[in-house]
Amino acid sequence: MPDNQGTAHAVYGMGRWGRDLLSVLPNGDIALSNPLMPDAPKVSLPEIVHDLEQRGIHAPILLRVSSFLENEIAHINNSMTDAINRVGYRGKYRGVFPIKVNQQAQVVDRIVEFGRPYSYGLEAGSKPELVIALAHRLPKDALIVCNGVKDEEFIRLAILSRKLGFNTMIVLESPKELETVIGVVEELGEEPLLGVRVKLTNQIGGKWEESSGDRSTFGMNTDQLVSVIDKLRDAKLLHCLKLQHSHLGSQVPDVNDVRRAVGEACRYFVELTREGAELTHLDLGGGLGIDYTGEKKAIENSTNYSVEEYCSNVVETVAYAMDEAQLTHPTLITESGRAVVATSSMLIFNVLEATLYDAPTAPHPQTDDHHLVSDLAAVKGYLNSERLQECLNDANFYRNELRALFRRGYIDLRQMARAERIYLHLMSKIKELAPPTGSAPEIDEQLEKVADIYHCNFSLFQSLPDVWAIDQLHPIVPLQRLNEAPDRRAVLSDITCDSDGKVDEFILADGISPSLPVHTLEDDKPYYLGVFFVGAYQETLGDLHNLFGDTNVATIDLRADGGFDLLQEVEGDTISQVLSYVEYDPRDCVDAFRKFIDEAVSAGTLKNADRRTLMAAYRDSINGYTYYE
Numbered sequence: 286m287p288d289n290q291g292t293a294h295a296v297y298g299m300g301r302w303g304r305d306l307l308s309v310l311p312n313g314d315i316a317l318s319n320p321l322m323p324d325a326p327k328v329s330l331p332e333i334v335h336d337l338e339q340r341g342i343h344a345p346i347l348l349r350v351s352s353f354l355e356n357e358i359a360h361i362n363n364s365m366t367d368a369i370n371r372v373g374y375r376g377k378y379r380g381v382f383p384i385k386v387n388q389q390a391q392v393v394d395r396i397v398e399f400g401r402p403y404s405y406g407l408e409a410g411s412k413p414e415l416v417i418a419l420a421h422r423l424p425k426d427a428l429i430v431c432n433g434v435k436d437e438e439f440i441r442l443a444i445l446s447r448k449l450g451f452n453t454m455i456v457l458e459s460p461k462e463l464e465t466v467i468g469v470v471e472e473l474g475e476e477p478l479l480g481v482r483v484k485l486t487n488q489i490g491g492k493w494e495e496s497s498g499d500r501s502t503f504g505m506n507t508d509q510l511v512s513v514i515d516k517l518r519d520a521k522l523l524h525c526l527k528l529q530h531s532h533l534g535s536q537v538p539d540v541n542d543v544r545r546a547v548g549e550a551c552r553y554f555v556e557l558t559r560e561g562a563e564l565t566h567l568d569l570g571g572g573l574g575i576d577y578t579g580e581k582k583a584i585e586n587s588t589n590y591s592v593e594e595y596c597s598n599v600v601e602t603v604a605y606a607m608d609e610a611q612l613t614h615p616t617l618i619t620e621s622g623r624a625v626v627a628t629s630s631m632l633i634f635n636v637l638e639a640t641l642y643d644a645p646t647a648p649h650p651q652t653d654d655h656h657l658v659s660d661l662a663a664v665k666g667y668l669n670s671e672r673l674q675e676c677l678n679d680a681n682f683y684r685n686e687l688r689a690l691f692r693r694g695y696i697d698l699r700q701m702a703r704a705e706r707i708y709l710h711l712m713s714k715i716k717e718l719a720p721p722t723g724s725a726p727e728i729d730e731q732l733e734k735v736a737d738i739y740h741c742n743f744s745l746f747q748s749l750p751d752v753w754a755i756d757q758l759h760p761i762v763p764l765q766r767l768n769e770a771p772d773r774r775a776v777l778s779d780i781t782c783d784s785d786g787k788v789d790e791f792i793l794a795d796g797i798s799p800s801l802p803v804h805t806l807e808d809d810k811p812y813y814l815g816v817f818f819v820g821a822y823q824e825t826l827g828d829l830h831n832l833f834g835d836t837n838v839a840t841i842d843l844r845a846d847g848g849f850d851l852l853q854e855v856e857g858d859t860i861s862q863v864l865s866y867v868e869y870d871p872r873d874c875v876d877a878f879r880k881f882i883d884e885a886v887s888a889g890t891l892k893n894a895d896r897r898t899l900m901a902a903y904r905d906s907i908n909g910y911t912y913y914e
């Protein structure tokens with residue numbers, strides 16, 4: 286294996302989580318591989334970024350790779366088909382994409398396009414999402430599954446859409462919702478396609494365990510199900526009940542949980558059929574996870590199974606249960622969202638500057654310095670690998686004592702500055718002598734406290750909200766210089782003025798680390814970092830902390846010749862646009878600023894010549910990108 290590939294795999298673990306989508310070129314650049322054309326040349330990601338910036342699309346950039354999205358849709362559908370053929374399952378698979386996972390038009394449009402050969406449909410969990418689904422020309426066999434709380438308007442639109450040939454299924458979430466459906470059916474005189482959401486008792490593990498089990502938010506228990514069956518029979522609508530929806534969970538880490546949950550869902554399917562429901566579809570909801578860390582374990586941010594194994598478990602379990610009950614094999618539905626879109630997007634941003642917590646040189650203590658400054662400097666004289674822990678302890682003790690003296694006014698600013706510089710120089714020497722990460726945990730822990738801070742051009746709250754809110758892990762890797770061993774470790778700070786705006790957990794080859802191996806920044810040379818697998822939820826959940834808006838978005842397709850085509854560009858939010866989101870009229874802001882200028886001119890505190898400069902600066906800002914330019 287070439288050295289640069291070794292660095293990417295040995296340091297960042299890219300071989301474990303990269304899914305053969307990423308590799309490293311001889312020049313150290315991360316490259317994108319086209320999974321649809323494995324023999325095509327790999328495309329340098331830094332060159333893609335440079336090309337986009339030449340076109341005026343500047344970092345931070347959300348880069349969507351159309352080829353990755355198409356590959357994942359084909360992967361899931363083909364894996365289900367292979368499992369059906371291997372098991373001898375006598376039903377079909379009709380997957381649907383849950384729009385809530387990524388509602389962006391470019392994404393949903395391409396999912397419909399790439400899903401067409403598989404009759405791939407959409408899931409709508411709200412009225413706006415149903416409106417989106419009904420604006421797409423779906424294949425005739427594709428489904429629209431309507432989940433969530435529904436009012437009369439939602440239900441009416443879903444039922445009427447069937448007149449246009451849409452296979453729109455209304456999934457009942459509660460007995461009360463059924464009453465609303467019956468009212469709309471009587472008003473329209475049109476029969477619906479109905480489903481019922483069953484709350485499973487089996488609880489999955491992982492970060493999203495509360496999305497399953499008795500305390501999950503949506504779905505009906507057994508008593509409510511019996512009530513719904515009776516009400517449908519009384520309303521002469523029981524024959525309209527075609528689908529059972531049983532959500533397995535979200536980002537399920539353990540494949541055995543999948544099998545157990547599917548088995549329980551089948552029991553309900555059998556019993557509902559015995560109650561007279563003419564069920565034809567079994568919807569197993571979401572759950573298919575992404576192995577973000579590449580650890581292949583049943584833990585948060587990882588999974589212990591592949592897509593193929595997931596599909597086999599689902600198909601085998603349903604086939605066995607239906608054969609045992611002597612029932613026709615139903616059409617299988619899953620609502621895999623994360624597994625479809627997560628890998629297709631990446632966030633790319635540049636490092637603006639670094640705060641370094643070591644120093645190459647140190648000043649000599651002056652004769653009138655406090656003796657603790659000399660004591661601190663003397664640590665270097667006995668610093669060696671055998672006394673590393675002792676030197677760390679001494680350096681920290683002397684620095685803390687000096688800081689206490691400074692707070693009490695016993696030493697001045699310049700003396701404290703010399704002490705801090707001496708301490709940082711000691712840290713640089715200690716880092717050089719430190720054993721490999723993981724071999725001395727206490728030393729590792731102390732050195733992590735003096736990791737550098739790399740200040741980066743992005744907003745955590747806008748572009749990576751799950752990293753901040755629920756400690757979601759995404760692979761983060763430098764895009765260049767991977768033919769060089771990283772020589773520093775850093776945490777990443779965004780450009781918001783919030784102490785929470787930082788990333789301090791990273792996926793590495795040897796586990797999760799509180800710092801990221803990075804390279805020393807070079808003057809006048811850009812240094813880019815990529816956050817991978819951000820296609821699920823991150824675009825939808827982002828907020829306007831500090832009024833940083835949406836980033837620039839570029840959608841590309843990888844070509845067979847090793848190049849790429851820019852399919853679509855969406856410019857990031859301007860300050861004017863963001864102000865309008867929070868109820869400001871940008872024109873009023875301009876008028877108010879102009880008034881202040883004119884008042885200053887009238888008062889003689891501002892020259893007429895400066896008026897134009899000030900107004901131009903204000904207009905340039907209000908029409909500019911919210912991020913660092």
